[in-house]
Amino acid sequence: MKPTNDFATRLLAWFDVSGRHDLPWQHPRTPYRVWLSEIMLQQTQVKTAAPYFERFVAALPTLRDLAAAPLDDVLALWSGLGYYARARNLHAAAKLCMEQHGGELPRDVEALKALPGVGRSTAAAIASQAWNDRHAILDGNVKRVMCRYHGVESFPGLPAIEKQLWELVDAYVADPALPDARMADYTQAQMDLGATLCTRSDPACVLCPLQSDCVALRDGRVQYLPRPRISKKTPQKYAHVLWAEDPQGRILMQRRPPTGIWASLWTLPQADDEPLARDWFQTHLSGEFAHAVPLPAIDHAFSHYRLRITPLHWRGMQLRGRIGDNDALRWVARDELDLLGIPAPIRKLLLTRPDA
């Protein structure tokens, strides 16, 4: 626990030679693009987020554009990326910046943390990368590096351990040998070290600039640190979805409620079991429920439960009465699907073409 060595100096020297200098959000590196990238990269790998980032900034190049866009457009750009609260928070934060910060991101970590979707680490990442301000991050990469470098033998997600890790990174970032002008590089260097060298499995310790005083390497503990969280098995849940097409081949889509899983996204009408699916059908549609064509079940895994989705398909359906022309239930043509935020497994299902 001696943050008085040349941690930052060695890390920056390594970064200059071996860091990542061509990530999409680095050219140009504007506050808006840094912010967007940090939100997209929460619990998401660079390789996954990169194409979404390119598409997003092409459609909404500035914070002003984002604030002015309909939420449905933002969710459509996020569709398939997961953790959709990030998209809703991003949109709300953009509007807040328009009203309270003159259309710009605030250059202040406390104001950044007050934005929805921005916590302590993300605020520090934005401030350091956008303006070279002196703030320490503590993301998954830094936690892994710190646990190994200091030989932390407890799961880093525990509040007490996390507090200890924050104290460590705060001490390192206060090193006078770390120049103000290099704070953006320092933050990027830590993430690059964790993502490309000090990886979860099979880290390249032989190439590491910190190998001379890494506790885990010294003690042969690298492959055991950081310790994993205590696992518990995830429950199995079930859902029946109703895929109804009208005579024009349009699909009946329903907007999910603003809270819970897939909040505010568009999906097929869904029920917990088949009797409830029948009830929904008979309330909303005219036709014969028993004429449903069952399609193969889809197994989808979330982080905290597994979901088996059983689709039922009908053609030539129409709604009862006048229900349907509203913001939560409507017929959608196939070529309009790209304009909606749709969960990945439902989008994948709709792209298959059920047989006659």
Place this chain on the structure above:
DNA sequence: AATTCGGGGTT
């Protein structure tokens, strides 16, 4: 302090 939010990739 524990749970809730996705989806893709790795092992």
Place this chain on the structure above:
DNA sequence: AACCCAGAATT
């Protein structure tokens, strides 16, 4: 199958 990943908000 289990686990992880540039975490934050909610309860």
